[in-house]
Amino acid sequence: MSGSSWLEWAGRELSTVRDTGRLRAPRDFDAAGPEGKLAPDGRPAVSFASNDYLGLTQHPRVVAAAHAALDRWGAGAGSARLIVGSRPVHSELESALARWKDMPAAALFPTGFATNLGVLTTFAGPDVLVCSDELNHASIIDGCRLARAEVAIYRHCDVDHAAALLDGARGRRAVVVTDTVFSMDGDVAPLDDLLRLCRDTGALLVIDEAHAVLGPIPGPLVHETPVVRIGTLSKTLGALGGFVAGPAALVDLVVNRARSYIFTTASTPADAAAALAALEVLGSAEGDALVERVRRHVDRVRRGHPSPIVPVLCGEESAALDAAAALLERGLLVPAIRPPTVAPGSSRLRIALSAAHTDDQVDRLVAALAELGLS
Numbered sequence: 485m486s487g488s489s490w491l492e493w494a495g496r497e498l499s500t501v502r503d504t505g506r507l508r509a510p511r512d513f514d515a516a517g518p519e520g521k522l523a524p525d526g527r528p529a530v531s532f533a534s535n536d537y538l539g540l541t542q543h544p545r546v547v548a549a550a551h552a553a554l555d556r557w558g559a560g561a562g563s564a565r566l567i568v569g570s571r572p573v574h575s576e577l578e579s580a581l582a583r584w585k586d587m588p589a590a591a592l593f594p595t596g597f598a599t600n601l602g603v604l605t606t607f608a609g610p611d612v613l614v615c616s617d618e619l620n621h622a623s624i625i626d627g628c629r630l631a632r633a634e635v636a637i638y639r640h641c642d643v644d645h646a647a648a649l650l651d652g653a654r655g656r657r658a659v660v661v662t663d664t665v666f667s668m669d670g671d672v673a674p675l676d677d678l679l680r681l682c683r684d685t686g687a688l689l690v691i692d693e694a695h696a697v698l699g700p701i702p703g704p705l706v707h708e709t710p711v712v713r714i715g716t717l718s719k720t721l722g723a724l725g726g727f728v729a730g731p732a733a734l735v736d737l738v739v740n741r742a743r744s745y746i747f748t749t750a751s752t753p754a755d756a757a758a759a760l761a762a763l764e765v766l767g768s769a770e771g772d773a774l775v776e777r778v779r780r781h782v783d784r785v786r787r788g789h790p791s792p793i794v795p796v797l798c799g800e801e802s803a804a805l806d807a808a809a810a811l812l813e814r815g816l817l818v819p820a821i822r823p824p825t826v827a828p829g830s831s832r833l834r835i836a837l838s839a840a841h842t843d844d845q846v847d848r849l850v851a852a853l854a855e856l857g858l859s
Contacts, residue, residue, distance in 0.1 A: 505801055506822060513817070517542050518840050522817060529817040530845050532835050537697040537792050538774040539840030540722030540762045550723075553757035561750035565592070566739075569750035577760045578727070584763060585713045586706070587729035591739050594751050596694055596716035597623040599726030601630060602742030603714060604661065607688055607734075608633035613653040615646050615687070617662045619669065624661055624692060633659070640666075643677040650685050658687040665695035668826055668834060670793030672700050679705035686710070694719055698779060698791055710734075717755065721762040725751040774839040781837040781846050785853075795821075796833040796858050804831035807858060814852045833858070 501507050512523040513531060517539065522529045540546050553573060563569035574592055582590040593599040604627030608614050612633045616624060619640045628635045636653075638646040650658055660682055662673045675691065679702060682689040689711040691702070697720045702711070712730035717723040728738055739745060765771050778792050786794050798804040804820035811818045811833075822831045835849070853859045 505805075506824075518838060518845065522812075527812075527815075529812065529815050530841075530848070531817045532837065532841075532849060533817055533819045534836055534838060535695070535719040536722050536840065537695075537720055537778055537836075537838050538722065538762075538766070538771070539838050540720075540765060540774075542840065543722065543762065543765055545765060546722060546758045546761045549761035550754040550758040553753040557753035559754070560752050563750065564746065564748060565750045566746060571750075571753050571756070573753050573756045573760060574750060577756045577763075580760055580763050581715070581727050582729050584767075585715070585729040587713060587731070589732040589735040590727050590729040591735050591745065592751055592756070593726040593728070593742075593745055594748055595724070596692075596714070596718065596726035597626075598744040598748065599714050599716075599728055600624050600627040600692060602627075602744040603690060603712060603728050603738055604628055604633075604659070605631045605743065606738045606741040607631075607690070607712075608659050610634075611656065613650070613656055613658045615649045615658065615660045617641065617666075617673065619666050620661065620663055621667055621692060621694070624663070628661070641671070641674055643674055643681055646678070647681055647685075650681070650687055658685065659690055660687050661690040662692070663695070664691050664693045664700055665698075665791045665793065667695055667793065668821060668832070669795055670695075670789060670791040672696075672790045675700050676703050676705065679703065679709045679711070682711065683709040688712070690714065695791060695793060696720075697775065698782070700790075717751075717759040717762075720766065721759045723759040723762060724755045725759060777839040778837060781839075781841055784846055784850060785835060785837065792837040794835040794837065796835065796853070798831050798833065799829055801831045804833060807833055807856060810856055811852055814848070816849055816852055818849075 514521045518531050557571050561569035578590045578592055600623035608631035610632050614628050614633045614635045615638050616628055618637045636649040638649055664673050678689055689709055692714045694716040712728055712734055714728050717725035782789050782792055798807055801822045808818055808820040818833045818835055821834045
């Protein structure tokens with residue numbers, strides 16, 4: 485295919501996307517925290533779209549730690565961890581993450597997406613059955629595909645269905661993988677039931693806790709079950725990167741087998757230092773207060789909802805886009821989530837709440853949702 489033919493093909497593909505109303509492009513948001521100016525016209529807006537759940541991207545201790553790391557080690561690590569890219573701050577952070585997750589060991593990745601790719605390709609393969617929740621994140625889906633395992637999808641949060649799939653694969657190694665908080669619905673996985681299932685069947689449980697700032701927290705069975713815990717530095721901790729925590733043998737195998745760990749430059753020292761400082765804040769009384777503040781904000785928008793991700797179902801894409809536009813006219817940035825991110829007919833607003841939001845900002849959101857009939 486000639487260069488012009490490729491351009492023609494790309495033009496046709498983009499036309500298809502545009503004709504279905506699904507063309508997307510980034511919009512610059514000039515902000516340090518929830519309030520800023522939105523491109524292209526620089527209109528002021530309060531964002532209810534960020535995953536910075538505790539507002540730690542702006543915390544003075546976190547920012548100062550990143551500055552200090554820049555001064556000591558520079559902007560980048562310069563190499564993969566297994567070459568010369570590992571700095572003392574990477575190892576310190578891994579030890580702190582292992583303690584946080586109550587696991588013997590942890591390993592850092594540049595992103596949470598890379599973590600899921602690396603973990604699933606390490607433990608799954610052609611001889612392994614992977615049972616995956618139907619609403620798992622795209623990084624889990626892609627990790628399953630890259631692993632070349634047999635993948636069986638179980639109905640959302642349906643442990644009995646997962647058990648039936650495992651029962652049909654006796655004698656084989658098996659993995660059960662789930663988000664703990666699902667990124668588009670904000671609901672939570674039945675962790676204790678999944679832990680019991682994997683304890684009883686010997687399956688490896690892989691849990692992605694990226695959005696679990698309010699829980700759920702695995703119970704005591706986590707120490708009686710083969711399990712690895714995946715997390716991110718970019719949400720609760722306000723930095724950038726991902727990690728896996730678990731038994732030392734499993735983590736060491738990831739370090740030696742995961743291509744997305746071995747063949748990529750290490751996380752920047754500044755990101756690692758920021759995450760380490762954020763962990764210290766999280767483990768303090770101030771961290772407890774920030775988590776409680778998020779909990780109060782969630783309850784004001786939807787009482788009892790288990791996470792800071794609050795969906796407002798609209799159905800058709802046009803309805804979600806209209807609702808997002810109406811909120812933006814009121815200075816509130818709440819994204820419309822449409823296919824292929826969610827299933828056709830389930831387009832929605834995705835509200836993400838943060839401790840960085842003021843009470844007045846949440847009041848404005850609640851009032852606007854009520855005015856628009858979206859409560």
